[in-house]
Amino acid sequence: MTGGMSAYPQPHADADNHPLIEGWREGRLMIQVCGGCSHTFFYPRPLCPYCWSAELSWKAASGRGTIVSFSLVNRPNAPAFFAEVPIILAEIRLDEEVLLIARVIAREASSIRSGLPVELVSGPEAARYPLPTFRPRQ
Numbered sequence: 566m567t568g569g570m571s572a573y574p575q576p577h578a579d580a581d582n583h584p585l586i587e588g589w590r591e592g593r594l595m596i597q598v599c600g601g602c603s604h605t606f607f608y609p610r611p612l613c614p615y616c617w618s619a620e621l622s623w624k625a626a627s628g629r630g631t632i633v634s635f636s637l638v639n640r641p642n643a644p645a646f647f648a649e650v651p652i653i654l655a656e657i658r659l660d661e662e663v664l665l666i667a668r669v670i671a672r673e674a675s676s677i678r679s680g681l682p683v684e685l686v687s688g689p690e691a692a693r694y695p696l697p698t699f700r701p702r703q
């Protein structure tokens with residue numbers, strides 16, 4: 566890190582989540598698919614939350630979705646975020662019908678609203694963030 570910035574907290578890879586973390590290093594949002602009932606879901610788990618099957622695989626999500634709800638975090642608990650408040654934390658419904666909580670990057674927090682279409686950040690911008698991060702769809 567340069568310029569006195571603190572590093573973002575980093576996720577810990579484990580047996581269940583490492584495809585998610587490794588996929589994001591290549592700019593992909595990986596979600597799980599159940600071989601038993603065909604549901605897709607997030608966050609990473611060893612068993613399907615719908616039918617308890619362990620027959621799971623991974624696929625890259627489209628990276629497109631819509632904000633369901635959001636919060637503006639003005640008092641983050643890690644110093645790396647202090648200079649970036651308010652942090653926009655949103656519940657996002659992916660086009661795959663999967664719900665997840667993720668950060669949204671926007672120049673103006675006041676432009677964020679429920680129903681707003683979003684997409685994954687990409688390229689060098691994506692490499693800044695340790696977990697899948699979104700922006701308003703352009």
Ligand SMILES: [Zn+2]
Nearest residue numbers: 599602613616
């Ligand atoms: Zn299932």
